[in-house]
Amino acid sequence: MKLYKKEGNIIQILSFPDETVEKGDYLLIQDNYVRKALIVQVIDVQFANIPGIFEELLRSLPDGGEQVKGEDFDPLEIAPHITYIQDARLLRCKIRATMENEILNPNSSWLPSRSKSTIKKMSIPTLLKLAKVDGKLPIILGGTKDSMLLTIDASSLDGRLNIITGKKETGKSHLSKLLMLNLVGYGATVVVFDLNGEYINLGVTSDGKRNGYYNKIHVLTPSKNFKVALKQLHLRVLLNILVHALHLPGTSTREFRHMWQSLKERDNLTLHELGEVIRNWRCNNHVRDALFSRYYSLVNSGFFTDNVAEAMLLEERLFRAKKEGGAIVINLRNTSSMDRQIVVEYVLGKLVELLTNWKLKAVFLFAEEAHIYLRETYWDDIITRMRHFGIFTTFITNQPNTIRENIYRQADNIFLLNFTNEHDLEAVSRAARADAETVKSIAQDLPPRHCLVLGKAVKDFPMVVKIKALDIKTMGETRLFFKDMN
């Protein structure tokens, strides 16, 4: 390999056919005279612009598209040299760091010698060691291209905002399950908004046996084993539900607050009594109608109950998870859009309440396709205010444009699976920790179950990894009509 050109932070390297270099590989450009080296990552492999190549190709196809047959008497055996030159490649590489005395720094203000530098491939383990991508809480993500394990530290997800994105069926949920189970394994409290019921069997192996996580996975299905009694609710949480999920106007909210206080004073906080109070409250009829319509929405959701024994205490499960690590899976499958919002408002409100009172230390929140159930104002709330309370969110989506640009900008880690659509890649490339060229070039060619990891987890050295398999019962499979016929 030979150093050819540098433009901005892009280095172009000439590579020959016997040197196997692919997109995503790291190269070390060593200049022994200055005792420094550049670490660059290949972001694109192109054919070298060899003069005369066009004529060469035309010559081989002059007979109406059919190759002219013939023989070559080539005693000096020049032909292999010609094909060697023809197949020369140009590697477009992004400068990632400078290495000096085994220490890495992001400085790229110097230029290695074109004639004297040596270029060689850098193995991922060497790079990980130099970049100090290690720690006491390893999470094995999977294998790199050179059959080495890529391990990140669980603490790199702690206090961070993460995004897992990729097109359908590339393994997003699989990766989030892997991260989640590892966090649970290290004693973390995890809450999952499970839109499609994919996480409910995480405690069971593929052959139906219980695995080590069985007792740590708590599946809560709203209106089935997950109900709340009004008595357990904080007024603020219920107001959030009424205002944000059920869009109750301001005047009606004010009246509701009075009704709630009246019921509370009488220690009569039940659904039945709430209905009676709304019916008999002295107020404008429009307000009464507005309150009644919201009241029936709450009743019909089946999420609220007057039977305290029937009410599942989210707190209790969270405290259990706090002690020994565990995941609370909120199963939102078969839940209507409005009910989903009610449940999410309740859970988030409850989490903030517990975290504010330091009853919980921190929670890792995994939110699948959050745009479906998360109200607009919560996005900023989650990444700014709630992060300080201790809610560390991982968004999982196959529609990257549903996540706002400011969230990408603040994302600490991005786990990017395959995307072919340029608009999707454009959205992801807005992330502060990713450069557009790397994202667009590498993510387009990622095979299924391969992920480009960007951000703090890999110390800003983007790495491609094949996500390791998990022995859990899969529930994320799409239901198919022709499945049994094939």
Added chain:
Amino acid sequence: MQTVQIGSQPITLKRKTEHTVVAAVDTSSMKIGETPKGMLITVRGACVWKQRRQYRYLRFGPFIFHVTDENKRDVYNALRGGFSVSPYEHNNNSSPSLLQMPTRIASFLERWQHTMLSKTVTDGLILFDGSLTSGVADTSTQQMKKILDEARKRGNIVLAFSKMTNLRSNGYLITDVLLGHKPPYLLQIAGLKPKPPILLLGDVYVARFTKGNYSFRLDIDKEVPITCQIEAVEKLLGNDLFSQSYPETLRLAHIFCTFTANEVIAMQRFIVHKFDLKIINRPDMHKLLFGPFGKGENAS
């Protein structure tokens, strides 16, 4: 520059499609670098033939020579001896200048290919690039005569196409004289008297085979009767493809022997790796002296 007369009546041609093999030869030579002692030359030859609607080729080379002032005579005489058809022809101790060496070496290879084709093709048409002029530095009369004799013995007719000519009629290049006649046709050229020792071994025509302002000088073996010469051209029209009045077989021969820039780089790499020769890049004095006004050594 020579002045000649053009026949007043064009010879109208009809395509004869009876199957005839068409074969063509061309060579290329090139200086691919300079060394402290001399220059690196490469030559390659190509034979292309069309048989049963399919083109086939046989390529010789590239052959690379490191020619210096010390070895140029040995190289030249060795090649002349190797490629010569008659042993008595290479008794000359002189050798061309270094600059002439690429074309001379290519000529040896070309004549050798001519000889081989004349000995292997039967009842075919053999197309040469250039003219049937002999007695010049790189083409001896004996050698050319021998090639044409061999070809004739096997029922072949040799036709030579020149892309460039100096022949003029009434002050105009013969290839610029365009009649209102519908192609394909030939115009016979008369009055061509080369100075000794140069000898013309063919009858000369202006050939215009397709529409458009393209015509070429065409030399056909003069030992062949004129009717056979015309019939040979008609068979060529019926057996080969023509674009811009030029036969495809000869065009392919040219394409196959030409060196592309990519091949030049590959050969330079081969030389450096295999023989550890240092190729020097001499500065272009035109550029050096005249800056943006220096168009390089090859510019006219």
